Amino acid sequence: MNCGGSVSIPATSELADLILRAARRLRAAHAAALDGLPVNPHQAHALRAIARLEPARPSQVAGRLRVARGSATEVIDTLEAGGWVARTPDPSDGRATLLSLTPSGRDLLARVAQARDRGAEGILGGLSPQERATLTEALTPLTTPDPQA
Template identity: 45%
Template sequence: MPDNDSDLLMQVARTLRRCWAAAYAPMGLTPHQARALRVTGEQDGLRLSALADALRISPRSATEVVDALEKADLVARQPDPTDRRAILVAVTARGRRTLATLAAARTKDADDFFGRLTDHERAALRDILGKLAR
């Protein structure tokens, strides 16, 4: 058992990440690729630099992630209509379907994981985590 609160919180986060990694694997995605797809799907196209910033990774690493997602036909690069020199990354139709599958898997895994808690405990946990996140 972890020695302190931060170790315990990290153990819980790692456990959730393992659950999600197992859910993403049949789709051929790593957790990092799934997160990049989710971030890209929240926009109507975004620049690689914006994706790198959102993921807190280097632009070179963002390029590698987008290359893999593009190869899987989950995203596509397209010209930025506001700047001909820039390229936007947008989710494809297949990517949208994959996002829906990812969201369902994450929701199911979270429901299973947190299902051990009572409604009262879940509400208290949300309050605590929200306070810590601010």
């Protein structure tokens, strides 16, 4: 903003860089907020994806995570070993399995959500209600529903 009160308009690439820097700060804050929980950010993302799709096929989770099926399987295996995800046979396709959260997985998901809120508050907490409303209004048109999110 300049001294005359008008807003300078950044180049599109500068604005994109600003948004990316903000997103990196949010991701770092979320990762730091997960410290002390038994999952890393990628595993937490997988846990949220399974909860959204439940019951989910591993291939659907891979799509949500935007990773190869093998990479998703590794994360799912870790979540299953932790007792947070259960695999069951798909009743409509005996060759396939379905994933669902266990009760302890639901508890962990709630703790992950609280941690994400704390991380976001650490970055966004300094914004006034008006700034939050303005930011929401500006970013909402840029976010189209993404079936992979």
